[in-house]
Amino acid sequence: MAMLKRTLAAVLAACAVSAAAAAEVGELVVIVSARTPLTMLRTDQAAGIFLGESYSLPDGGEAVALDQSVGSPLRDEFYRKVAHRSPALMKAYWTKMIFTGRGQPPREAPSSAAVRRLVADNPGMVGYIERAALDPTVRPVLVLK
Template sequence: MAARRYPRLLAPALLLGAFAGAPACAADLVVIVSARNPVATLRADQVAAIFLGQAVRFPDGAEAVPYDLRLGASTRDEFYARVTNKTPALVKAHWSKIVFTGRGQPPAELPDSVAVRRRVADDPEAIGYIERSALDASVRPVFVVQ
């Protein structure tokens, strides 16, 4: 009987260990569009494609203009890790290849979540990601970063 119980007890311990390495200050992140944008929701793969330059349009066909947080921002690193499964070095390498081959440019960078929210609110074609705490009625969350 004890041999059967051991795996059950081990699984929760392994799960707790897996979360122990996660940053304690991980922010709740949301992907946003202007309140004037008709897009209601996006999937993770659609968000990743837009921010990696693989898609330049929203699913409804309207142009999608992504905005990034500044290079080195922990929120930016967290966003790319969770949505694209890429480290900052892999994101940099990805964009270096895209730029070198002339297939695109990385998203414009803004200094913080408030600046992203303001830019996205002013442009129905814009898309960005911010900390949930920076949300207001001028923008609409279309994806919650898990």
């Protein structure tokens, strides 16, 4: 009985930590440069771009994915919502893609501000940031709730 109580307590603590981490992330938005004509992106289109399955935007323009750093709560939440994959599954996915020569993971930036700056300066880039980090240099094309 004591072991069951400890196990239950550990599970509840893990759930609380998970919920707290998710609450810290806030609302994520997929962004493009304000100079890009694209106004909307579907979740499956974003997944294709970030999983290396598509290299073009729906309007035919070039799409270059820009990730947050490995281990970032934003990155983990983004891939859970867009690709329905955990960090471990994403690591396995890119390991396989690299090993088979079918792709390379997206370039990384260390923060939402860095992602925003790079996307703003490069009309072909697609990134994701917290909604609170938006400014007029980028355009949100997908809101992830």
